[in-house]
Amino acid sequence: MKKLLTCGAILTTILTGCVSADFFYDSLLEEVDTNKNGSISKAEYIASWKKDTQGQTRAEVEKEFKTFDVNNDGKIERAEFNKVFSGK
Ligand SMILES: [Ca+2]
Numbered sequence: 001m002k003k004l005l006t007c008g009a010i011l012t013t014i015l016t017g018c019v020s021a022d023f024f025y026d027s028l029l030e031e032v033d034t035n036k037n038g039s040i041s042k043a044e045y046i047a048s049w050k051k052d053t054q055g056q057t058r059a060e061v062e063k064e065f066k067t068f069d070v071n072n073d074g075k076i077e078r079a080e081f082n083k084v085f086s087g088k
């Protein structure tokens with residue numbers, strides 16, 4: 001069964017720790033990476049939030065994006081996601 005993921009669900013899912021980072025990133029790419037280049041740009045992240053805000057404000061979503069964009073280059077890549085996910 002395909003689970004629809006939105007950016008609002010990311011931190012919650014990490015906190016519950018019930019999926020692997022790789023699995024989660026793959027699912028996230030499927031939903032959010034609209035130009036299919038294998039990374040999530042800020043524009044893609046915001047677009048995903050707009051589809052389903054889940055009560056989050058834009059400021060909250062931008063803060064969340066920054067949490068994952070470790071090297072601050074405006075996109076979230078798998079290595080960064082894994083890093084944040086594993087808390088290392
Ligand atoms: Ca992309």
Ligand SMILES: [Ca+2]
Pocket residue numbers: 068069070071072073074075076077080
């Ligand atoms: Ca980055």
